[in-house]
Structures are given as C-alpha cells and as structure tokens.
Amino acid sequence: MTVPSASPPKLYKSQRFASLRAIGALVLREMSTSYGRSPGGYLWALLEPLAGIALMTVVFSAVFRSPPLGNNFPIFYATGMLPFTLFNSMHNKIAQSLGYSRPLLAYPTVTYLDAILARFILNVMTQFMVAYLVFSGMLLVFETRTTLDLPVIIEAFGLTALLALGLGTLNCYFFTRFEVWRFAWSIMMRPMFIISGIFFLFENMPTPYQPYLLWNPMLHLISLTRRGFYANYDAIYVSKTYVLVVALSSLAFGLVLLRRHHRDLLNNR
Known part of the structure; x- marks a missing residue:
C-alpha cells in the first residue's frame, strides 16, 4: 500500500509564505524608493495630499460659499475629492506595477500578482490614513452638522479601492502593451474631475445628460x-x-490578460 506523500502540502505552504515575503519586500521597497529620499520620508506621503486638499478647500470655499x-463647503468638497483621489492615485500606481517592479519580476519567486498586491496594500493604507486625518480634522475644526454613518462610509471607500x-489591473496590461493608451x-x-460630482x-x-453620467462609477x-x-441625502440612483x-x-479580465502575456510584456520592453 502506497503511503501518500506529505511533500505537496509542504511545497504549497512554502510557496504561499514565499509570496507573502515577496509582497512584504515589495511594499518596503516602494516605501524606501518613493519616500525614503524626500524630507520626512513616508510622512510626506500623508502631508502632501493633506496640504493639497487644505489649499484647494480654502480656494474653493471663497467661490462656493453655500x-x-x-452648511460647510470644506466637508462637502472633501467627501467628493477624497474618494476621487483614492481612486486616481491607486489606479495609477497599480497600472504601472509591471514597469516599476520589472527588475524584480525576473526572479521566479516574484510574480506580477505580488507586484500588484504590494502597490495595492501600500496605497490603501496611505489613502485611508489620509482620509481619516482629513475628515477627523474637519470634524474637529468646523461645525459641519453632519451625521456619520460609518458602515456606509467604509463601504464607499472599500468599493472605491476595489x-x-x-481598472488598475486591466490597465496594467494595456499601459504596458500600448504606450498610446496611457x-x-x-x-x-481629465473631465472626470468635473463629471464625477465633486463640486x-x-x-x-x-x-438631458444625467442618464449618460450614471455610466461613470x-x-x-x-x-x-x-x-x-x-x-x-438618500442618493437613490446609486447602484453598488x-x-x-x-x-x-x-479585475478578472486584467488578470487573464496578465497571466497569458506578462512574460511577453516584460521581455519585449
């Protein structure tokens, strides 16, 4: 009678931990290369968007007083700008994952999925922290007269990250394959800043344009x-x-394309 070998489960477990180590190393690498040389290090990743949103809030508050x-324009603006910034920043980072991690993807233990997940994890943490600091500061400084529904807010930011x-995974293929698509x-x-309802x-x-605008997620x-x-504000038109x-x-289409063509994309550039 043949005794089943115990090596496949051990191999699977070893591969799983190798992937986790690769993701952790890629996260630390990006933190070091992106923020390690700037004043304040990773803290600047939080201060830069905070300062930008604060400046934009002051400028637009003078124009849109009501x-x-x-009754408070800064909090109204922040509820539009922060989800848009979260999407735009995360999408761009994920879409450039192959190009950013190209030297490391030559190693068999590092995969294109590791590169995507590393950028996703780091930017989720960064953007969520920015949102928390901005909203907390505004609620402390201003009399916003808002009633927070935390499950809805978390759901909205979670769907934005997803x-x-x-789209970042899908464009990771298209950005690398077709330079013109970038x-x-x-x-x-560019017009998304206006038609997404920030202001x-x-x-x-x-x-007449409302049915077309609803195609914008x-x-x-x-x-x-x-x-x-x-x-x-019930926003009955929202479709999760x-x-x-x-x-x-x-995400599914992007992963299929990358699985089939990621080696060609890396070797042909």
Whole structure:
C-alpha cells in the first residue's frame, strides 16, 4: 500500500509564505524608493495630499460659499475629492506595477500578482490614513452638522479601492502593451474631475445628460460617500451592483490578460 506523500502540502505552504515575503519586500521597497529620499520620508506621503486638499478647500470655499448639501463647503468638497483621489492615485500606481517592479519580476519567486498586491496594500493604507486625518480634522475644526454613518462610509471607500484595483489591473496590461493608451487614458480622465460630482450633486446636473453620467462609477461612489455623511441625502440612483460589476469584471479580465502575456510584456520592453 502506497503511503501518500506529505511533500505537496509542504511545497504549497512554502510557496504561499514565499509570496507573502515577496509582497512584504515589495511594499518596503516602494516605501524606501518613493519616500525614503524626500524630507520626512513616508510622512510626506500623508502631508502632501493633506496640504493639497487644505489649499484647494480654502480656494474653493471663497467661490462656493453655500454648498449643495449642508452648511460647510470644506466637508462637502472633501467627501467628493477624497474618494476621487483614492481612486486616481491607486489606479495609477497599480497600472504601472509591471514597469516599476520589472527588475524584480525576473526572479521566479516574484510574480506580477505580488507586484500588484504590494502597490495595492501600500496605497490603501496611505489613502485611508489620509482620509481619516482629513475628515477627523474637519470634524474637529468646523461645525459641519453632519451625521456619520460609518458602515456606509467604509463601504464607499472599500468599493472605491476595489474599483481602483480592477481598472488598475486591466490597465496594467494595456499601459504596458500600448504606450498610446496611457496618454489616451490621461486625456479621458481629465473631465472626470468635473463629471464625477465633486463640486455638484447629480440632481443639480443638466437633466438631458444625467442618464449618460450614471455610466461613470465614480459618480456612484462619491454620492455613496456623501450618503454616509448627510443623513438627509438618500442618493437613490446609486447602484453598488453596477460598481461591483465594473470592478470585478475589469479585475478578472486584467488578470487573464496578465497571466497569458506578462512574460511577453516584460521581455519585449
């Protein structure tokens, strides 16, 4: 009678821990290369967006004194800008994962999935910390008259991170395969700052364009975030199912393309 070998489970466990070590090493590498040479190190990764949002808040507060929701423009602006910044920053980092980690991907123990997950984990931690600090500071400084629904807020930011992961993974292939697509995507994203509802509510946008604007998943996520801050804002048009479909289908398609072609992408550039 043949005794089953115990080596396959040990091999699987060894590969799993090797992947975790690779992800951890890639996270530390990015922290070192991206922030290690700047004044303040990783702290600058938090201070830079905080300062940018604070400056933009001061500028736009002088123009928009009466926000569409509530009585405080800084918190209204932050509920739109922070989800958009989270998506944009995370998407761009993930989409450039292959190019950034190209030297390390030559080693068999480091995979393209490790590179994507490392950038995802680091940027989730960074952007979530930025959001926490910005919102906490505003709630302490201003009389916002908002009622926080934490489960809804967490859900909105979680879906935003998932959307960034999905589209970022898909564009990780397209950015590397087609150089022109990187520039085309940059051009397409410029009007997103306006049509995602950062400054305006969906209900206040021109009626003929509203059905087309609903194809923009970021509009749903920003509105969902505001539902978590403003108890009287129901945003009945928000579709979490639509956001999930876009995020998961993009992630699945991107992983299939990278699995089949990542070696060609690395060797041909």
